[in-house]
Amino acid sequence: xxxxxxxxxxxGAMRAVIRKIITISGFKMDQCFEAANGCExxxxxxxxxxxxxxxxxxxxxxxxxxxxxxxxxxxxxxxxPVIIVSTEGxxxxxxxxxxxxxxxxxxxxxxxxxxxxxxHDVMGVGADGEYQEDQRNADGGDF
Amino acid sequence: MANxxxxxxxxxxxxxxxxxxxxxxxxxxxxxxxxxxxxRATIRFSGPMEGAMQISMPEGLAxxxxxxxxxxxxxxxxxxxxADCIKECLNMVCGSFVRKVDPDHVFHLTIPDxxxxxxxxxxxxxxxDSSLRLLFDTEAGTFEVMMTAPGCL
Numbered sequence: 001x002x003x004x005x006x007x008x009x010x011x012g013a014m015r016a017v018i019r020k021i022i023t024i025s026g027f028k029m030d031q032c033f034e035a036a037n038g039c040e041x042x043x044x045x046x047x048x049x050x051x052x053x054x055x056x057x058x059x060x061x062x063x064x065x066x067x068x069x070x071x072x073x074x075x076x077x078x079x080x081p082v083i084i085v086s087t088e089g090x091x092x093x094x095x096x097x098x099x100x101x102x103x104x105x106x107x108x109x110x111x112x113x114x115x116x117x118x119x120h121d122v123m124g125v126g127a128d129g130e131y132q133e134d135q136r137n138a139d140g141g142d143f
Numbered sequence: 144m145a146n147x148x149x150x151x152x153x154x155x156x157x158x159x160x161x162x163x164x165x166x167x168x169x170x171x172x173x174x175x176x177x178x179x180x181x182x183r184a185t186i187r188f189s190g191p192m193e194g195a196m197q198i199s200m201p202e203g204l205a206x207x208x209x210x211x212x213x214x215x216x217x218x219x220x221x222x223x224x225x226a227d228c229i230k231e232c233l234n235m236v237c238g239s240f241v242r243k244v245d246p247d248h249v250f251h252l253t254i255p256d257x258x259x260x261x262x263x264x265x266x267x268x269x270x271x272d273s274s275l276r277l278l279f280d281t282e283a284g285t286f287e288v289m290m291t292a293p294g295c296l
């Protein structure tokens with residue numbers, strides 16, 4: 001199984017870095033969409049199926065916390081896992097993000113291994129790069 | 144005085160962390176610089192400590208940082224790309240610094256401003272009792288980080 005990823009950051013450079021890290025990490029990414037803020041992210045979600053969102057917090061127009069609030073209010077989007085990638089890493093802010101629905105938190109500057117590790121944890125991907133749900137289905141199949 | 148020393152150590156730690164991890168640039172603290180800067184970015188922070196941070200550097204260093212961060216060739220390094228990378232650099236330095244100052248409480252960081260400069264004039268503030276100026280040498284020239292935090296420095 002491969003996943004569609006939406007990267008939300010007002011820095012095009014940071015989006016490019018995250019995209020490249022995911023590509024070379026071995027994570028099974030199908031399509032990668034980008035947005036420069038929460039509003040653009042909601043626009044991308046209207047047009048594309050997204051399995052996981054990687055979002056910054058501090059962005060103009062709609063920040064990452066506001067984006068998560070908007071996602072929670074929409075039954076179609078409320079179960080999409082969100083990973084926060086931010087310079088803001090205080091325990092108070094991390095707790096706020098967790099309560100807002102964030103499933104993972106990565107502090108900038110990050111190492112490529114940080115992104116890979118959190119992405120795999122959140123999406124249930126094992127050390128072998130296989131999606132654990134696929135593995136269960138394969139092991140437990142009737143035929 | 145002890146407080147200033149601690150703040151200086153935290154700021155230097157944040158600078159090393161960001162430059163090495165995100166830009167693969169190794170910085171060495173120096174006392175003086177005769178460098179002319181062409182690139183400058185500024186960010187403000189508020190929370191348990193309030194102030195502003197500014198980074199100034201020569202264009203050559205900014206190009207190398209953008210090149211390293213994005214793995215681009217020289218023809219792809221445009222002014223908007225440089226601006227984006229240097230703003231993100233300062234955002235990370237400031238974010239990393241305030242996390243060291245107070246890891247428990249929230250700081251608010253502004254979106255960084257970027258400017259191309261032709262002269263040394265127009266610095267955020269000359270060094271004073273409420274500012275801290277750090278200079279670093281790299282393979283591509285010297286850069287400067289200036290921080291003001293009235294009441295804390």
